[in-house]
Amino acid sequence: xxxxxxxxxxxxxxxxxxxxxxxxxxxxxxxxxxxxxxxxxxxxxxxxxxxxxxxxxxxxxxxxxxxxxxxxxxxxxxxxxxxxxxxxxxxxxxxxxxxxxxxxxxxxxxxxxxxxxxxxxxxxxxxxxxxxxxxxxxxxxxxxxxxxxxxxxxxxxxxxxxxxxxxxxxxxxxxxxxxxxxxxxxxxxxxxxxxxxxxx
Amino acid sequence: xxxxxxxxxxxxxxxxxxxxxxxxxxxxxxxxxxxxxxxxxxxxxxxxxxxxxxxxxxxxxxxxxxxxxxxxxxxxxxxxxxxxxxxxxxxxxxxxxxxxxxxxxxxxxxxxxxxxxxxxxxxxxxxxxxxxxxxxxxxxxxxxxxxxxxxxxxxxxxxxxxxxxxxxxxxxxxxxxxxxxxxxxxxxxxxxxxxxxxxxxxxxxxxxxxxxxxxxxxxxxxxxxxxxxxxxxxxxxxxxxxxxxxxxxxxxxxxxxxxxxxxxxxxxxxxx
Numbered sequence: 088x089x090x091x092x093x094x095x096x097x098x099x100x101x102x103x104x105x106x107x108x109x110x111x112x113x114x115x116x117x118x119x120x121x122x123x124x125x126x127x128x129x130x131x132x133x134x135x136x137x138x139x140x141x142x143x144x145x146x147x148x149x150x151x152x153x154x155x156x157x158x159x160x161x162x163x164x165x166x167x168x169x170x171x172x173x174x175x176x177x178x179x180x181x182x183x184x185x186x187x188x189x190x191x192x193x194x195x196x197x198x199x200x201x202x203x204x205x206x207x208x209x210x211x212x213x214x215x216x217x218x219x220x221x222x223x224x225x226x227x228x229x230x231x232x233x234x235x236x237x238x239x240x241x242x243x244x245x246x247x248x249x250x251x252x253x254x255x256x257x258x259x260x261x262x263x264x265x266x267x268x269x270x271x272x273x274x275x276x277x278x279x280x281x282x283x284x285x286x287x
Numbered sequence: 288x289x290x291x292x293x294x295x296x297x298x299x300x301x302x303x304x305x306x307x308x309x310x311x312x313x314x315x316x317x318x319x320x321x322x323x324x325x326x327x328x329x330x331x332x333x334x335x336x337x338x339x340x341x342x343x344x345x346x347x348x349x350x351x352x353x354x355x356x357x358x359x360x361x362x363x364x365x366x367x368x369x370x371x372x373x374x375x376x377x378x379x380x381x382x383x384x385x386x387x388x389x390x391x392x393x394x395x396x397x398x399x400x401x402x403x404x405x406x407x408x409x410x411x412x413x414x415x416x417x418x419x420x421x422x423x424x425x426x427x428x429x430x431x432x433x434x435x436x437x438x439x440x441x442x443x444x445x446x447x448x449x450x451x452x453x454x455x456x457x458x459x460x461x462x463x464x465x466x467x468x469x470x471x472x473x474x475x476x477x478x479x480x481x482x483x484x485x486x487x488x489x490x491x492x493x494x495x496x497x498x499x500x501x502x503x504x505x506x507x508x509x510x511x512x513x514x515x516x517x518x519x520x521x522x523x524x525x526x527x528x529x530x531x532x533x534x535x536x537x538x539x540x541x542x543x544x545x546x547x548x549x550x551x552x553x554x555x556x557x558x559x
Contacts, residue, residue, distance in 0.1 A: 248289060
């Protein structure tokens with residue numbers, strides 16, 4: 088079973104539907120069934136909203152989530168769900184989860200913010216998550232802050248938006264994508280399908 | 288590199304059971320282009336970057352139908368979906384998001400209650416809060432300190448915001464309003480030229496540039512698109528992030544893929 092965490096910040100319709108296309112047993116984990124997360128083979132942290140709200144709303148899930156991460160179960164953070172995997176963000180005062188060392192910073196003033204629309208990846212290293220994905224494939228981004236991993240090795244792919252910023256990160260069983268795979272048409276579903284593969 | 292976006296607009300009549308995409312009005316009779324989710328799937332296949340559903344329904348039963356249409360579309364088409372036309376409150380917005388919309392677009396309601404923009408951005412995030420601005424040229428003889436006056440080929444003018452689907456005017460300066468909605472937290476502006484809308488003469492490049500120069504959020508140009516060339520021009524001569532068009536795609540004059548291929552051949556960066 089792959090769990091999608093519902094921390095009450097936005098509808099999970101799209102991510103649930105997207106995952107359903109490539110996998111038949113997604114389960115939405117809300118505040119009332121947190122313990123079910125312990126049986127998960129993979130966990131998705133969707134992302135909508137601001138950094139602090141996200142951290143605070145995820146608080147009830149953090150214990151179970153840390154346990155799951157430590158047991159080696161793959162975790163995929165999407166957009167703000169990727170940003171909370173880091174140590175801290177300029178957007179807020181709350182501490183991030185620190186699962187991937189690094190910071191989250193504001194996009195510079197010389198580009199339009201948010202970075203909104205379809206952009207192509209620049210692959211930096213191999214990862215199962217991007218099987219079948221090339222530099223010519225586009226994904227839908229919408230964000231105003233971006234992740235700066237401390238270790239270069241954490242960056243799987245970058246995206247060019249005036250500067251090269253981290254689009255896909257990975258450290259051991261922890262994965263993050265800045266774009267929305269559930270909004271990125273066929274290639275987005277391919278990434279979700281790859282994550283399902285990672286979970287098996 | 289970020290691609291310029293091509294966004295087909297589906298004008299929807301949600302008064303008809305199941306909803307219909309409106310193709311245009313001839314002899315006072317509305318003609319229907321098809322079922323919204325079928326067209327959405329077709330545009331997805333053609334490589335559309337996003338879809339905008341514009342509610343043109345006059346009746347009140349539309350809410351349920353709108354939610355159903357968005358739900359059906361979102362379960363089949365995996366790209367950003369915007370709902371506009373019937374959003375007057377946070378509750379309307381919530382209904383659209385729960386059905387699977389990613390953004391809502393507000394015009395009339397925001398002009399009547401500016402605070403709605405802040406509330407939408409705070410509750411659902413700036414990325415989900417699009418403000419639609421319908422602007423009309425008002426030519427003037429001399430400078431007016433209260434207005435943002437633009438020098439155009441046709442003379443000096445300012446731009447007035449209209450609401451109620453272009454039926455009423457507000458006296459509000461569109462350029463100032465654009466800056467204000469950015470300040471209030473809007474994540475994107477959908478800018479329609481009332482002078483060009485329906486003419487197929489091309490986008491109002493002077494208006495689009497004037498807005499793009501004044502805000503740092505993405506701007507979608509709309510109104511007047513009749514040829515692929517018009518889309519090329521709006522990307523070549525302004526800093527618009529996206530172009531919205533309805534009729535050239537509905538009438539199947541050009542597929543989205545045709546238009547994108549043409550843009551790429553002309554040095555515009557698109558997702559093909």
